Amino acid sequence: MISLTTDRPVSPGYRRAMQSRTPASRTGRPRSAAANAAILAATRQALVELGWSRLTLGDVAVRAGVAKTTLYRRWAGKNELVVDAVAELFDELSLPDRGSLAADIEGVVLQFAAILARPEARSGLMAVVAESTRDEALRERIRASIVDRQKRLVLAGRARAQERGELPPEPDAGEAARTVDLIFDMVAGAVVHRTLVSAEPADEEWVHGFTRVLLSGLAAAPRPG
Amino acid sequence: MISLTTDRPVSPGYRRAMQSRTPASRTGRPRSAAANAAILAATRQALVELGWSRLTLGDVAVRAGVAKTTLYRRWAGKNELVVDAVAELFDELSLPDRGSLAADIEGVVLQFAAILARPEARSGLMAVVAESTRDEALRERIRASIVDRQKRLVLAGRARAQERGELPPEPDAGEAARTVDLIFDMVAGAVVHRTLVSAEPADEEWVHGFTRVLLSGLAAAPRPG
DNA sequence: GGAGTTACGCTACGGCTCGTAGCGAAAGCA
DNA sequence: TGCTTTCGCTACGAGCCGTAGCGTAACTCC
Numbered sequence: 161m162i163s164l165t166t167d168r169p170v171s172p173g174y175r176r177a178m179q180s181r182t183p184a185s186r187t188g189r190p191r192s193a194a195a196n197a198a199i200l201a202a203t204r205q206a207l208v209e210l211g212w213s214r215l216t217l218g219d220v221a222v223r224a225g226v227a228k229t230t231l232y233r234r235w236a237g238k239n240e241l242v243v244d245a246v247a248e249l250f251d252e253l254s255l256p257d258r259g260s261l262a263a264d265i266e267g268v269v270l271q272f273a274a275i276l277a278r279p280e281a282r283s284g285l286m287a288v289v290a291e292s293t294r295d296e297a298l299r300e301r302i303r304a305s306i307v308d309r310q311k312r313l314v315l316a317g318r319a320r321a322q323e324r325g326e327l328p329p330e331p332d333a334g335e336a337a338r339t340v341d342l343i344f345d346m347v348a349g350a351v352v353h354r355t356l357v358s359a360e361p362a363d364e365e366w367v368h369g370f371t372r373v374l375l376s377g378l379a380a381a382p383r384p385g
Numbered sequence: 386m387i388s389l390t391t392d393r394p395v396s397p398g399y400r401r402a403m404q405s406r407t408p409a410s411r412t413g414r415p416r417s418a419a420a421n422a423a424i425l426a427a428t429r430q431a432l433v434e435l436g437w438s439r440l441t442l443g444d445v446a447v448r449a450g451v452a453k454t455t456l457y458r459r460w461a462g463k464n465e466l467v468v469d470a471v472a473e474l475f476d477e478l479s480l481p482d483r484g485s486l487a488a489d490i491e492g493v494v495l496q497f498a499a500i501l502a503r504p505e506a507r508s509g510l511m512a513v514v515a516e517s518t519r520d521e522a523l524r525e526r527i528r529a530s531i532v533d534r535q536k537r538l539v540l541a542g543r544a545r546a547q548e549r550g551e552l553p554p555e556p557d558a559g560e561a562a563r564t565v566d567l568i569f570d571m572v573a574g575a576v577v578h579r580t581l582v583s584a585e586p587a588d589e590e591w592v593h594g595f596t597r598v599l600l601s602g603l604a605a606a607p608r609p610g
Numbered sequence: 611g612g613a614g615t616t617a618c619g620c621t622a623c624g625g626c627t628c629g630t631a632g633c634g635a636a637a638g639c640a
Numbered sequence: 641t642g643c644t645t646t647c648g649c650t651a652c653g654a655g656c657c658g659t660a661g662c663g664t665a666a667c668t669c670c
Contacts, residue, residue, distance in 0.1 A: 343603070
């Protein structure tokens with residue numbers, strides 16, 4: 161496994177948005193940012209038309225109008241490429257102030273559901289998660305590119321709710337962090353399971369019921385007064 | 386796609402536990418039940434050692450001690466084979482009476498988490514779910530073999546809780562069915578997300594916090610009296 | 611017991627994808 | 641003008657896919 165080429169073989173610190181790599185590699189021909197965007201867009205398109213298992217890097221290269229070798233110079237393989245292509249989809253998530261915690265949750269969950277309704281997110285996201293169970297580096301890439309980036313929404317929503325007095329303040333930092341993780345797993349997990357496994361739409365009615373249970377629990381009255 | 390062989394090409398109604406197919410196919414050499422068990426066990430073993438993407442049907446055939454063609458005679462492809470192999474893992478789930486709804490939930494969630502802690506379940510389950518986003522028949526197979534089979538646990542738990550008076554009776558059948566689906570998505574989704582995406586163990590502490598939120602909601606006191 | 615039917619093991623095959631090597635040319639920087 | 645890095649292109653061995661074909665084994669019905 162000794163590479164004799166002049167190109168870097170794997171590009172380890174290669175985060176998304178390649179133009180933001182500040183250190184090193186100041187000389188020589190820079191990598192084409194346009195090619196990067198074209199490759200990621202072509203990957204999403206291929207996910208839509210072919211799904212995960214039939215997606216091949218050669219096909220993506222043809223769609224993007226670049227050579228197959230360019231793909232292998234920038235990404236270690238199919239897993240890493242799809243992670244980056246899917247991660248871009250989640251950057252559009254936001255948390256507008258809708259006046260109450262319940263409304264805030266419903267709003268962001270509906271956004272999340274809309275993203276998961278797109279076929280490139282459905283097949284791509286679950287596939288890389290499956291692969292990450294046997295690839296620690298890939299799991300970390302997913303966490304950094306997708307999960308942790310969106311956990312900000314939970315933090316912002318909780319802070320806003322505490323300002324409103326809807327949630328009690330949490331003095332213990334460790335306990336607060338665990339709660340954030342729990343909420344994130346419950347929200348993201350429920351929407352993913354509803355959309356992908358149950359294969360039913362996470363529409364307004366479902367989101368309303370979900371939010372009610374999340375805030376008030378099962379023991380509360382099944383129908384709000 | 387015209388098969389000229391004497392063997393049935395796909396075996397459409399081929400459920401799990403082949404010995405229980407009562408109608409039709411009364412004559413001829415029966416399919417070996419031992420081979421079936423060996424193939425599914427070999428599939429799980431290959432999932433552990435290779436993961437989803439590197440698992441090949443030829444490799445499974447060698448591990449199981451059968452010919453590769455036997456695999457293709459019984460399953461349409463890799464997807465269907467892994468669904469059946471993984472589905473067996475979930476049959477051990479049960480709902481012992483632990484005295485309260487909270488204890489019942491915690492018990493079954495811990496069982497579910499234990500199954501998802503096994504590598505053959507982790508990589509196999511998510512992979513077939515990802516593939517099912519582009520394969521309606523596969524999604525239905527997953528639903529019949531795994532999801533609907535375990536929804537019985539939610540039904541039993543709710544009935545038991547209603548007998549205890551912990552949950553109000555639901556006169557509307559449609560509303561009750563939607564609630565069952567919602568609970569199932571929330572429970573299974575949260576555990577799956579915690580285990581696979583967050584890659585943290587769903588241990589007793591986490592399950593305890595999850596159950597508290599599920600029953601009482603976020604607005605309740607963060608620490609139980 | 612024989613005939614009919616189905617499943618099995620085995621071999622072989624074309625076709626496709628993989629991931630890499632090697633080359634000359636292009637695009638920036640000193 | 642050199643130096644460095646990336647690019648497109650071609651070619652290649654390797655591996656897996658899914659199926660065909662054949663002879664044999666197992667079971668049922670007559």
